[in-house]
Amino acid sequence: MWEYDPNKRMPSKEGDVQLHSIKDELTGKEKELLELCGRDSRSDLTGKIKELIQFGINVNAKDKDGRNALHLLCRYYSNPKLTDAIQLVVKSGIDVNARDRNGMNAIHYLCQYQSSQNLIDAIQILIQLGIDANAKSNDGSNGLHYLCRYNSNPNLLDVIGVLDTFGVSMMVPDNAGWGALYYLQNKDKKEMKIWFDREKKIGQGGFGMVFKGKFGGREVAVKRVEIHRVDKREEEAMLKLNHPNIVKLLHCEKDQDFMYYALELCYASLDQVFLKSDDPKKYKGRTPPNIKIFHQLAEGLAYIHSKSLTHRDIKPNNVLIKRSPGQDEKTIIKWADFGLAKKVTERGS
Structure with a gap:
């Protein structure tokens, strides 16, 4: 775009237009990445994610709820390639400890939503990649709170064991005063008394x-x-x-x-x-x-x-x-x- 020879230089106005065009294109690709990772997909998305990342996009771009591509993968992606996709976006510079507007990181999303067989492997990979497993959301919940409150994964006790191994306690209270153990014990009860x-x-x-x-x-x-x-x-x-x-x-x-x-x-x-x-x-x-x-x-x-x-x-x-x-x-x-x-x-x- 920029030339040493003054006679070959692009006029500044034209250069500005081209820069804006590139910026708009990158913004579109960032949106495309978020939409791709936010699909409930059982197909292998890693190839498409690689293609988008090669454009030099900002992998830390977030949607209106403050979720980045890692949040969305942990929320929606049920393919066995989930751990590959996680490693791919983290290797590309995504903030593994990013929080959404509710203070949730990727561990919260896995524990609340992920019911596939990938749950344990995905948690272990994220912890190895440096995520704070003890992070609390705005309501004071760690991953175990969300797991015991919402998740019906058949391997629930195994997942609890993995998080416990990494020092996430069942007894730490959330803002309501309850530990994850309370939610586990009351999982099938309809009411929590006021x-x-x-x-x-x-x-x-x-x-x-x-x-x-x-x-x-x-x-x-x-x-x-x-x-x-x-x-x-x-x-x-x-x-x-x-x-x-x-x-x-x-x-x-x-x-x-x-x-x-x-x-x-x-x-x-x-x-x-x-x-x-x-x-x-x-x-x-x-x-x-x-x-x-x-x-x-x-x-x-x-x-x-x-x-x-x-x-x-x-x-x-x-x-x-x-x-x-x-x-x-x-x-x-x-x-x-x-x-x-x-x-x-x-x-x-």
Whole structure:
């Protein structure tokens, strides 16, 4: 493209066009690699992957959910050549410890989704290639949590043995307070019980009451809603959302009369900051500067919109305040109450 002889040099505008053309072509190939690795394929993909990599593409390119080619192979590829494909993309420079938007690495994907005979070999290969087998996702789960919670592989106990050999413990708790052993023991049970104290009501809305309670050994807020008033939109919306500025739904279950939601416990709602000083419900704890509050709210809202959802009930009552534990205590602002949430159509309405 570039010539020493000035008379043979390509005009800069023409060079820019050619550079953009090359960039567009590479971007297209990166998308093609992700689409290829994301197919539920039983055919040998290694040849096609090699061809795409030879173009000099960025093998670390990610899709909108933060997944790279390695994530997608571990999620979908059920061919015996899975381990060859894994070694191929890692050798080509892919980040073996890359996380998706939920904090999951390739081990999480294998343990949650891979039910082929390749599971043990694939885990061993990834660990040999330097993956952190003890890595935790955003909900505090390691690979064993996901394996024992979701996977029905006939070699499940053998896989557990392999991970145990590499130092992944069955007893390490996730954010809900459960170790992988708990999920294994309760795999075929339909419910994991939520407990709450009826005397400790911490809130009330048009559709239910909120009590202080426990789930999985941790303190939670338990929202109780009459069965006939349950809005599936709220449940579906919250199960889709996993972001530091959104109240996390940990678990839900029901009896004959009520649906119960175990939610991340927060200290107050934003409207309590503005109550009069003599009001017993006034929040008197620390809050970040206003600009940081708005920044956290904007990040949470942007994430909600990225999941093709709209909140539709934005007000101070639905903004909660949480303080992170530890010495470096931080105040975190979180969106809550998705009872009016709606999914955005493909046309954006």
